[in-house]
Amino acid sequence: MPGLDLTEVGAAVGPLQTWVLPALLGLGLASATGLRTFLPLxxxxxxxxxxxxxxxxxxxxxxxxxxPAISALAVAAVAEFAGDKVPAVDHALNAVGYVTRPIAGAVAAGSVFWGVDPATxxxxxxxxxxxxALAFNAAQTGVRxxxxxxxxxxxxxxxSLIEDVLAVLTVIVAFLAPVIIPLALVILAIVVFRLAKRIRDRPARAVV
Known part of the structure; x- marks a missing residue:
């Protein structure tokens, strides 16, 4: 039986550690920033x-x-958490999120590509x-x-509380098991879609 070729193993692990796992981790973090700008960061x-x-x-x-960055993010996360529980303010935060959340998503995703040069x-x-992040922020808009x-x-x-929980869980899954992030995001999208549909259909059910 031929021995294990460590060179081939290293060649396979290299791209995995440099591109695949960071991309999956970044994908999970970015999806969470689509719901909350500062908490995932x-x-x-x-x-x-x-x-x-x-x-x-x-x-x-x-x-x-x-x-200093952690302190600033903590203050911003608390302010966003509180403001998002206030009707009208939550819509303003969501509108601003069309600009801030894609930026936060890009920062979060880009920061975990540690094995490449800064520009890449x-x-x-x-x-x-x-x-x-933009896609999940748009989905959040529909729910709101x-x-x-x-x-x-x-x-x-x-x-808003449901979204808080979903954002935290998504980040935790990204940290612990980035390889299942695609499946987790499918489940997250289904949950958001079903929540939006249930809310949208409520008047019709009330009439019936």
């Missing part, structure tokens, strides 16, 4: 700071794991992170519009 910064889950940042993004990491972050139309905004805080 805060979780990423803390994971990098305390070297949890094997998270590594590329050199130009090391500042993300600094205490930035491009990879934009390709992976920005469209993903439906909730506002059917509950007068009173149901929005509950929807």
């Amino acid at each position: 805060l979780m990423l910064a803390l994971a990098a700071k305390f070297e949890m889950f094997g998270i590594r940042l590329n050199d130009q993004m090391d500042w993300l794991g600094s205490w 990491a930035a491009v990879a972050g934009i390709i992976v992170g920005a469209p993903t 519009v439906g909730s506002t139309a059917t509950t007068g905004g009173l149901g929005n805080p509950i929807v």
Whole structure:
């Protein structure tokens, strides 16, 4: 029986560690930023700071794991959490999110491409992170519009809490098992779609 060729193993592991796993991790982080701008970045910064889950940042993004950055992200995350529970304010945050969340998604995704040069990491972050965050922010908009139309905004805080939980769970899955992120995102999309449909159909059910 031929022996194990370590050269071939190393050649296979190289692209996996450099491109595939960072891309999957970045995809998960970006999808979470589509629901919350700052919370996923805060979780990423803390994971990098305390070297949890094997998270590594590329050199130009090391500042993300600094205490000043963590403090700023914590304040911003708390402010977003509180503001998103207030009807009307939540719509304003969502509207602003069409600009801020793709940026946050690109930053989060690009920062975990630690094995490539800064320019390549930035491009990879934009390709992976920005469209993903934008897509989930758009889905969130549909849910909020439906909730506002059917509950007068009173149901929005509950929807917001559900989104908080989904964002946190998505980041945790990305940290622990990035290889299942595609499946997790399919499930997340189904949950968001079903939530939006259930809210949208509520008046019709009430009539019946």
